[in-house]
Amino acid sequence: MSKREKDFFYKLAKKKGVNARSYFKLEQIQSKYKIFKAGQKVFDIGCAPGSWLQYVYEIVGSEGKFIGVDLSGMELSFPNLDFYQMDIFDVDSKDFFQKYGWVDVVMSDVAPKTTGQKIVDIERSYQLCKKSLDIVRVMLKPKGDFVCKMYHGERFDDFQALMKEVFFEVKIFRPKATRKISREIFWIGKGKK
Ligand SMILES: C[S@@+](CC[C@H](N)C(=O)[O-])C[C@H]1O[C@@H](n2cnc3c(N)ncnc32)[C@H](O)[C@@H]1O
Numbered sequence: 747m748s749k750r751e752k753d754f755f756y757k758l759a760k761k762k763g764v765n766a767r768s769y770f771k772l773e774q775i776q777s778k779y780k781i782f783k784a785g786q787k788v789f790d791i792g793c794a795p796g797s798w799l800q801y802v803y804e805i806v807g808s809e810g811k812f813i814g815v816d817l818s819g820m821e822l823s824f825p826n827l828d829f830y831q832m833d834i835f836d837v838d839s840k841d842f843f844q845k846y847g848w849v850d851v852v853m854s855d856v857a858p859k860t861t862g863q864k865i866v867d868i869e870r871s872y873q874l875c876k877k878s879l880d881i882v883r884v885m886l887k888p889k890g891d892f893v894c895k896m897y898h899g900e901r902f903d904d905f906q907a908l909m910k911e912v913f914f915e916v917k918i919f920r921p922k923a924t925r926k927i928s929r930e931i932f933w934i935g936k937g938k939k
Contacts, residue, residue, distance in 0.1 A: 768855060769797040770923035771932070772893070776805070778919065779934050781891045785809040787849045789842075789885055791834055791878050792856025796822035802853075813846055816856075834877050839884035848887035854878035854894045857930075868899035868929075875905055875933070882938070883912060892935035899929065909935050 776782055782805040793799055793814030803812070803824055812827040814820070815837060820829050830837075834856060856878060858870035875896045882892050892913065896905060909916040913935035920931050 767923050769801045771921040772798050772801045772853075774921040774923060775893055775919055775932060775934065776801075779891070779917070779936065781851055781853075781893060781934075782806055783850075786851055787811040787846065788813070789846075789849045789852045789881065790814040791852065791854035791881065792816055792874075793829070794818040794820050796820050796824070798853060798855055799824055799827065811846075813842070813849070834874065834881070837877075837881060839881045842881075843884050846885070848890070849885050850887060850890050852878065852882045852886050852890070852892045854892075857895060857897075864899065864929075868897045868901055871895075871897035872901035872905060876908065879905075879908055879912060882935070886938050888938055890938045892933070892938070894933040894935070895930050896933060897929045898931045905933065909933055912939060913937055914939060 782788070782802050784805065784807050786806050788802055788806060788810065790799055790812060794816035799812060799814060800822070808825055810826060812824060814827055814829045815832060815834055817831070817833055819831055854875065856874045858867060858874060860867050875894050878894055886892060906916065914937035915935070917934040917936070918931055919934055924930055
């Protein structure tokens with residue numbers, strides 16, 4: 747049996763019929779920070795293969811609206827999801843804003859392909875987070891919330907400073923569903939200024 751198969755959260759994900767441990771990370775974030783509510787409009791950055799959408803859909807429901815962006819295609823489809831297969835660096839937030847208006851929540855689980863070179867991976871993750879935050883500045887409604895995954899490292903202080911410009915409350919969360927060896931942390935921005 748492979749290491750992955752032994753992993754508790756992987757087994758749990760399979761049992762629940764969802765496709766990634768990411769689902770449980772977001773569940774833990776929700777139980778602590780109460781980000782999602784019925785009927786919201788949610789922007790999902792790096793949404794494929796779709797387990798965050800699966801989780802959020804259970805809370806937001808069919809009255810909600812979902813906008814998702816990813817380089818990869820999506821096999822899952824959701825009612826009320828507009829999916830864009832594209833690079834987030836090509837997202838023109840103003841165009842999206844014109845089309846959708848304010849969103850209630852932005853979530854970003856976007857992650858670069860790892861190279862094994864710590865400094866390169868951290869820098870790429872930081873650039874993706876910075877672009878996600880640029881989208882937040884334009885698309886997220888005042889008092890709206892943001893969840894953003896980042897590889898922990900040298901850019902921590904830089905990103906914290908940017909988050910504090912945009913949000914009243916900035917928290918760091920490391921869900922139990924995160925592998926022990928993983929460098930990932932989640933920024934929680936509560937209440938856009
Ligand atoms: C950890 S996965 C996201 C998992 C997803 N939240 C879920 O629950 O199914 C990270 C995603 O980021 C996407 N990604 C990486 N760089 C990207 C970029 N520049 N633009 C758009 N998507 C990107 C990858 O294709 C991948 O699907």
